[in-house]
Amino acid sequence: MALRKNPESRPQISDVSPPAAIPGGEFRIRGKGLVGAERPTARFGDLSAPVVIGSDSLVIVRVPEGVSLGELKLGKDEDTAWTCDIGIQIAEGMHPVSNPVVDKLGNIYTTFSGSAGQKTAVSIYKIDSGLAPKPLVMDMMNATGLALDAEGALYVSSRHDGMVYQVSPSGNTSTYVEGMGVATGIVFDREDNLFVGDRSGTVFKISRQRQIYVFATLEPSIAAYHLAFGPDGYLYVTGPTTSSFDAVHRIDKDGHVETYYRGLGRPQGMAFDVKGNLYVAASLGGRRGVVRIAPDRNAELFLSGPAIVGLAFSPSKSVIVATNNSLFKVDARIEGWPVP
Numbered sequence: 001m002a003l004r005k006n007p008e009s010r011p012q013i014s015d016v017s018p019p020a021a022i023p024g025g026e027f028r029i030r031g032k033g034l035v036g037a038e039r040p041t042a043r044f045g046d047l048s049a050p051v052v053i054g055s056d057s058l059v060i061v062r063v064p065e066g067v068s069l070g071e072l073k074l075g076k077d078e079d080t081a082w083t084c085d086i087g088i089q090i091a092e093g094m095h096p097v098s099n100p101v102v103d104k105l106g107n108i109y110t111t112f113s114g115s116a117g118q119k120t121a122v123s124i125y126k127i128d129s130g131l132a133p134k135p136l137v138m139d140m141m142n143a144t145g146l147a148l149d150a151e152g153a154l155y156v157s158s159r160h161d162g163m164v165y166q167v168s169p170s171g172n173t174s175t176y177v178e179g180m181g182v183a184t185g186i187v188f189d190r191e192d193n194l195f196v197g198d199r200s201g202t203v204f205k206i207s208r209q210r211q212i213y214v215f216a217t218l219e220p221s222i223a224a225y226h227l228a229f230g231p232d233g234y235l236y237v238t239g240p241t242t243s244s245f246d247a248v249h250r251i252d253k254d255g256h257v258e259t260y261y262r263g264l265g266r267p268q269g270m271a272f273d274v275k276g277n278l279y280v281a282a283s284l285g286g287r288r289g290v291v292r293i294a295p296d297r298n299a300e301l302f303l304s305g306p307a308i309v310g311l312a313f314s315p316s317k318s319v320i321v322a323t324n325n326s327l328f329k330v331d332a333r334i335e336g337w338p339v340p
Helices: none
Strands: 002-004 012-017 026-032 042-044 047-049 051-054 058-062 071-074 081-083 088-092 108-111 122-127 133-138 143-148 154-158 164-167 173-177 183-188 194-198 202-206 212-217 226-229 235-238 246-251 257-264 270-272 278-284 287-293 299-304 308-313 319-323 326-330
Touching: 058 071, 088 122, 108 143, 122 143, 122 154, 143 194, 154 183, 173 194, 183 226, 194 226, 212 235, 226 270, 235 278, 246 278, 257 278, 257 287, 257 299, 270 308, 278 299, 278 308, 287 308
Parallel strands: 143 183
Antiparallel strands: 002 081, 012 026, 026 058, 042 047, 042 071, 051 058, 071 081, 088 326, 108 122, 122 133, 143 154, 154 164, 164 173, 183 194, 194 202, 202 212, 226 235, 235 246, 246 257, 270 278, 278 287, 287 299, 308 319, 319 326
16 A cells, blocks of 8 residues: 655654455554644545544554445545555456456456255356356356366366366366365366365375375365465465464375464465465454465565455466455456466
């Protein structure tokens, strides 16, 4: 968030966090002289924004629905504004439970997963460059995890039947592998091996010849395993439990599991950028959104927002953020690590 102000204006900004937000998220502004004698007010463009806390040294502003401009103004000072990265809604009425995926042409794929045992009319949507959601797969029960292979083919897991399906460009499905337990997160490695997270405690590895191996075992999750490969070649796994101090696990090529970072609340979908930063849908210190964990394992809130379940980077360096019912696009100017 960059500050633009009149040299004679009163506010003095020392820190603003996080860099980005979606509607419902919050920006924390610290400094001196942030509000005058009157009740503090804030707005994005012409839209009023709720002030959660307002004092001389700290202002917390919540992003309202319908924001399209990322220019935050405090009070009546028209010469003082802060440029924010605000997520713009690109789809609603969805039900993702994990990361969306974005292909090399910028097409976005997301699910309408439904509750356990619910058969939904549309299971997977495709959102093209015109940002128009179109049904792609119909009548699959509990579509859960999505992944693209090296050729750009789409795969989807079903936590209902334990299968992973391959999806054709026209939306037809065929069984790729079955018997994956409560199949949730899926991801391919650079050799096109498929990894599948069975939330009851197993990560499977499936070769291109469809040979199935038990790759690693973990503590069971109450919701799902979410998988991502990092630039270092390790497999990263989150699986929210009843703890508010959950971990991101890292698994080497031999299946050895270690704790990469601990201290997140309900960590879910993940993605890496080309610098090796890991982005996790989770809460940190009670603040919900997307947490960025640097290679030195220092963590900070990167994006604030409620009900976030996953994210993905697009070829245009935007971040596609999935909540439990919508997708948002944030022009964050970050190059994602290629998947796969």
